[in-house]
Amino acid sequence: AQRVTQPEKLLSVFKGAPVELKCNYSYSGSPELFWYVQYSRQRLQLLLRHISRESIKGFTADLNKGETSFHLKKPFAQEEDSAMYYCALRGQSGYSTLTFGKGTMLLVSP
């Protein structure tokens, strides 16, 4: 069975502080990992995926297979980063359904 755990329901930081949103997964094979974000009153959208190895809006995430983690990081948080963040996993090759974590609300205060 595949599972995604986001241990923090809420993460509150001040503007300019570093941010790390934790994500751990359970899957026996080689998964694809994603971070989705939902800003207030907007639809859920893809933030980044591990296979792209990209930085979006200053966020990065590295897949650590040894620790089965895919933590989302940003060195300097901005107020506009305040949103709900979901980590997601796609396991079986060719099978598109995503397994989501329960999400972490990030609040960035001025």
Add this chain to the structure above:
Amino acid sequence: GAGVSQSPSNKVTEKGKDVELRCDPISGHTALYWYRQSLGQGLEFLIYFQGNSAPDKSGLPSDRFSAERTGGSVSTLTIQRTQQEDSAVYLCASSLVLAGGSDTQYFGPGTRLTVL
């Protein structure tokens, strides 16, 4: 182009009534997904349609839930005899699944269902 659309945006119903939620995927997307978003529970997979294949219904929580996808496009999620625990935001997503490749799921705005 237009993204995934869902209707209605809000639905309030009485316990025991049936409801239908509609999803219009992005044109040309072969895959369509339904998820349920509950407070504190994250996103829960419900059902997945891919082309002409039999749908994956493994996430449907009970036999009161069913979904159809007509003509490979529009999908309707039906909840019969609604219960208060069915109250949630129901999200639809679509993607263009490429053979051997990764695909991005694009989400609709959701339908907020409230069962009184």
